[in-house]
Amino acid sequence: MELNFIQIKEKSEEIIKEYGVTSNPNLPTIEYQGLRRSEDIISRVTVMAGMVYIAFQAPPAVIREWIHEQRLNQYMTEFEKNILEKDRLEVTPSELLKLKWYLESLWALVWVLDINTNFQPHEPVGNDLLNMVPDVKKKQDFTILQTNNLTRNIKEIYEQTDLYYRLHWYCVDSKLKGIKHFRFDEGTIKERRQALEWVISPKVEWEDIDLST
Structure with a gap:
């Protein structure tokens, strides 16, 4: 499927305008490197879902065993591997907070x-x-996700990534201006942007996704 990057950029700017906030017309288009395999997305979702349980008091050892049984260790970040080596009481408040933020990334990935x-960018993660x-x-x-195994089309995913990229600029710019x-x-x-950027950057590791604006 051919992507019209300029047209998608203009569509994002129109959506942002409808929200009553400003966009930056000088922001470039996002480089499209391809679409990550659905199997990789499913595996990443599974790992992150397990890590979220730790944020809500599950023992890391239980999650470690669950991930190991599914042979998903290769989909883990170094941060996650370090968490799984800790006792529940050793996980710091800042680490727990970081894991709770995974809910937002998961919300984006299950959309993909x-x-x-x-x-919707202005709506919270659903209770479901x-x-x-x-x-x-x-x-x-992870096999429970394979029964669905429907990845949205490239255009839909790229459009959402572009929109979140431009909204991220607005949020950062607003903070800088007070x-x-x-x-x-x-x-x-x-x-959410990190998750979407990861999906369209199949050669880039999760922790290496560039979130600059």
């Missing part, structure tokens, strides 16, 4: 997999998110 159909990902308590694994805005949360936009 066409499981989540309600993905944990029903969309493998459940550790029920000992579900302008208070209530429509968008910078952390939410940033975490």
Whole structure:
């Protein structure tokens, strides 16, 4: 599918204008490097879903075993590997906070997999998110996601990535100028953008995604 990058950029700017906020017309278009395989997205979603349980008091050892049984270690970041080597009480408040932010990235990734159909930048993560990902308590694994195995088309994913990129600029610019805005949360936009950028950057590791604006 051929992408018209300039047209998509202009569409994002129109959407942002409808939200009543400003965009930066000088921002370049996003480089498109291809689409990550659905199997990789599913594996990453599974790992992150397990890590979220740690944020809500699950013992890291339990999650470590769950991920190991599914042979998903290669989809983990160094940060996550370090967390899984700790006792529950050794995980710091800042680490727990970082894991809680995973909910936003997961919300974006299940949208990419066409499981989540309600993905709006100004709306919070849905209460049904944990029903969309493998459940550790029920000992579900990544195969529950393979039954769906529907990745949205390239155009849809690129358009959302472009929109979040430009919204992220607005959030950062507002903070630098000391302008208070209530429509968008910078952390939410940033975490979702990282997930979307990762999907269209198949050769880049999760922690290496460039989130500059």
